[in-house]
Amino acid sequence: xxxxxxxxxxxxxxxxxxxxxxxxxxxxxxxxxxxxxxxxxxxxxxxxxxxxxxxxxxxxxxxxxxxxxxxxxxxxxxxxxxxxxxxxxxxxxxxxxxxxxxxxxxxxxxxxxxxxxxxxxxxxxxxxxxxxxxxxxxxxxxxxxxxxxxxxxxxxxxxxxxxxxxxxxxxxxxxxxxxxxxxxxxxxxxxxxxxxxxxxxxxxxxxxxxxxxxxxxxxxxxxxxxxx
Amino acid sequence: xxxxxxxxxxxxxxxxxxxxxxxxxxxxxxxxxxxxxxxxxxxxxxxxxxxxxxxxxxxxxxxxxxxxxxxxxxxxxxxxxxxxxxxxxxxxxxxxxxxxxxxxxxxxxxxxxxxxxxxxxxxxxxxxxxxxxxxxxxxxxxxxxxxxxxxxxxxxxxxxxxxxxxxxxxxxxxxxxxxxxxxxxxxxxxxxxxxxxxxxxxxxxxxxxxxxxxxxxxxxxxxxxxxx
DNA sequence: GCGTGGGTTCGTTGCGCAGCGAACTATTTA
DNA sequence: TAAATAGTTCGCTGCGCAACGAACCCACGC
Numbered sequence: 001x002x003x004x005x006x007x008x009x010x011x012x013x014x015x016x017x018x019x020x021x022x023x024x025x026x027x028x029x030x031x032x033x034x035x036x037x038x039x040x041x042x043x044x045x046x047x048x049x050x051x052x053x054x055x056x057x058x059x060x061x062x063x064x065x066x067x068x069x070x071x072x073x074x075x076x077x078x079x080x081x082x083x084x085x086x087x088x089x090x091x092x093x094x095x096x097x098x099x100x101x102x103x104x105x106x107x108x109x110x111x112x113x114x115x116x117x118x119x120x121x122x123x124x125x126x127x128x129x130x131x132x133x134x135x136x137x138x139x140x141x142x143x144x145x146x147x148x149x150x151x152x153x154x155x156x157x158x159x160x161x162x163x164x165x166x167x168x169x170x171x172x173x174x175x176x177x178x179x180x181x182x183x184x185x186x187x188x189x190x191x192x193x194x195x196x197x198x199x200x201x202x203x204x205x206x207x208x209x210x211x212x213x214x215x216x217x218x219x220x221x222x223x224x225x226x227x228x
Numbered sequence: 229x230x231x232x233x234x235x236x237x238x239x240x241x242x243x244x245x246x247x248x249x250x251x252x253x254x255x256x257x258x259x260x261x262x263x264x265x266x267x268x269x270x271x272x273x274x275x276x277x278x279x280x281x282x283x284x285x286x287x288x289x290x291x292x293x294x295x296x297x298x299x300x301x302x303x304x305x306x307x308x309x310x311x312x313x314x315x316x317x318x319x320x321x322x323x324x325x326x327x328x329x330x331x332x333x334x335x336x337x338x339x340x341x342x343x344x345x346x347x348x349x350x351x352x353x354x355x356x357x358x359x360x361x362x363x364x365x366x367x368x369x370x371x372x373x374x375x376x377x378x379x380x381x382x383x384x385x386x387x388x389x390x391x392x393x394x395x396x397x398x399x400x401x402x403x404x405x406x407x408x409x410x411x412x413x414x415x416x417x418x419x420x421x422x423x424x425x426x427x428x429x430x431x432x433x434x435x436x437x438x439x440x441x442x443x444x445x446x447x448x449x450x451x452x453x454x455x456x
Numbered sequence: 457g458c459g460t461g462g463g464t465t466c467g468t469t470g471c472g473c474a475g476c477g478a479a480c481t482a483t484t485t486a
Numbered sequence: 487t488a489a490a491t492a493g494t495t496c497g498c499t500g501c502g503c504a505a506c507g508a509a510c511c512c513a514c515g516c
Contacts, residue, residue: 003252003333003402005245007314012243016474020236034493047475049494059317068483068492082313086235089287089310140368140394166368174231244504262463275505277464296462296513 013058014086018043019051023074023083026061028110028206031071040205077165080112087174106175108199108208113187115199116173119210119224120180123189126222127181133168141168143185149221153192160184241286242314246271247279251302251311254289256338256434259299268433305393308340315402334403336436338429341415344401347427347438347452348408351417354450355409361396369396371413377449381420388412 014020018041025032025040032040038048052072055061060079064071074080108119115123127133132147143150145157160167169183181189193199198214201207210218218224242248246269253260253268260268266276280300283289288307292299302308336347343351355361360375371378373385388395397411409417421427426442429435438446446452 003315005248007252007311008243008245008248010314010317011239011241011248013239015236015240015243017233017236018474020239021232024232024235035491043474044476045493046477046495050474053494070493078313078317082310082317083235085306085310085313086238087231089238089306136368136370140364140370140396142364142368168368246504263461271504272506273463274465274507278504281464298463 010058013055013060014083016051017041018047019055022048022051022055022072023060023079025205026072026074027080027083027112028201029074029113030201031064031073033069033071037072074112077112081171084111084116084171084174088172104207105205108210109206110190110201110208111171111180111182111206114171114180114182114190115186115193115208116171116180117175117208119199119208121173121176121178122224123218123222124179124181126218126224130222133181133185141170141181143167153189153196155185155188155192157185160188238286241283241288242311244279245269246275247283250276250279250283250300251288251307253433254300254302255308255311255340256429257302257341258429259292259301261297261299265300302340305340309399312339312344312399312402316400332435333433336427336438337403337434338418338436339399339408339410339434342399342408342410342418343414343421343427343436344399344408345403345436347436349401349404349406350452351446351450352407352409354446354452358450361409361413369398369409371395381417381424383413383416383420385413388416 014023021041022037025037034048034052035045037052038045041048041051043051052061052070056063056072059075061072062075064073106117108115109117111120114120124133127149128135128141130149132144132149134142134144136142143157143160147157150157157167163184165184167183167185168181169186170179171182171186172178173180180186190199193214194201196214196217197211198217199208199210202209215225219226242251249269250265253265262276262280263273265280266273269276269279271279280289280298284291284300287303289300290303292301334345336343337345339348342348352361355377356363356369358377360372360377362370362372364370371385371388375385378385385395391412393412395411395413396409397414398407399410399414400406401408408414418427421442422429424442424445425439426445427436427438430437443453447454
């Protein structure tokens with residue numbers, strides 16, 4: 001009577017294609033309007049309204065009414081983690097090529113508040129190989145507070161430590177099937193990359209584009225995009 | 229077309245009360261027969277068979293045919309993690325008392341291959357306060373390889389390091405809403421506790437009982453059960 | 457050989473719920 | 487004030503699918 005029912009209820013919320021599409025769209029981190037969610041899910045506004053109500057009641061997303069718009073966003077990073085984890089548990093059969101066919105999403109996308117896709121794992125690789133982040137024997141990650149790169153990006157590790165959120169978290173990427181960097185540092189990096197115009201969000205979807213100056217900076221500072 | 233549909237499909241599998249009950253039962257780590265799963269879910273064997281087929285096709289559980297029995301178990305630790313994460317995202321409303329009403333499950337239960345519930349968080353607390361595990365500033369956990377307790381329990385940290393699995397992982401407990409210890413060390417501890425007859429699994433469900441000698445040992449060595 | 461008990465397959469029933477259009481409210485623009 | 491746009495509520499339709507009983511298949515015991 002206790003947990004199985006709750007698990008089923010939560011999973012049921014994400015078990016509908018329309019609702020899953022909405023939540024996936026919100027993984028981009030931006031707040032979207034009800035109408036945009038309807039478009040993304042490919043359903044009428046009436047149907048979308050019903051789905052949104054369920055998601056809100058289930059505490060998967062939050063509402064912020066503003067004028068005649070209602071802005072929806074994911075309720076918490078935990079929801080984003082759950083969705084990401086759901087994405088990694090798919091299609092081990094009948095799909096020899098791991099990952100989605102959409103190559104733009106594969107190269108760089110947003111995972112709620114940090115970078116994912118090839119860019120995400122490439123950045124983590126670069127951080128490690130350039131000594132900005134070190135790896136313990138058991139796989140946990142440690143940020144180097146003295147790193148020149150973090151100083152350049154105006155990321156202060158010691159102030160990040162004040163938050164309850166872990167600095168470095170591994171997050172298994174559903175497209176590349178390797179880890180990228182999540183946690184407080186992951187979020188800070190995305191913000192810094194945007195501030196320096198290295199990457200830019202696209203309109204609605206989770207897609208992220210690397211700007212030309214960003215491509216240069218990433219190659220010089222992290223060795224991203226060297227091979228191939 | 230790519231990920232939202234897969235997410236929905238995976239979530240849909242766990243979105244049915246009967247299937248959720250089955251998977252929850254399998255979180256105990258033991259392999260169960262199809263009939264047992266039917267009983268646990270409270271449905272007929274015919275219906276259970278259909279559900280099992282779907283779970284197997286969806287790679288959530290694995291089959292091992294043995295004689296006239298079919299033993300089912302969770303397909304991977306990733307599935308267990310997913311289920312546990314689903315359990316933490318529930319009922320923040322209308323339920324002032326966090327956690328399930330089933331107090332036996334609250335005290336000690338199995339989370340796939342490690343301990344959870346009050347015992348789980350208590351053990352982690354004890355390990356930390358007695359210096360067997362230390363906590364970094366960013367919250368990550370580090371096992372002390374020289375710990376006398378691990379030697380007594382015949383747990384060799386350095387051999388655990390050879391596996392790809394992280395030694396120490398935090399796992400948010402859905403009943404107590406605090407972290408307990410997962411990862412390779414969490415699994416090793418459960419095994420050791422069973423070998424020393426400190427805890428014992430019950431028949432089918434995830435429930436775990438602490439034996440009288442176990443209660444004494446846990447108090448002496450980890451200070452578990454002191455307060456109250 | 458025959459019974460027994462575990463599991464699956466088949467056909468059927470019935471409820472849940474996603475989907476839509478139309479009508480209605482509320483906010484912004486003209 | 488009227489027109490337009492965002493969103494919700496209300497009936498209604500129809501499909502999907504969970505559930506069951508009955509029949510059947512297989513493995514074991516005698």
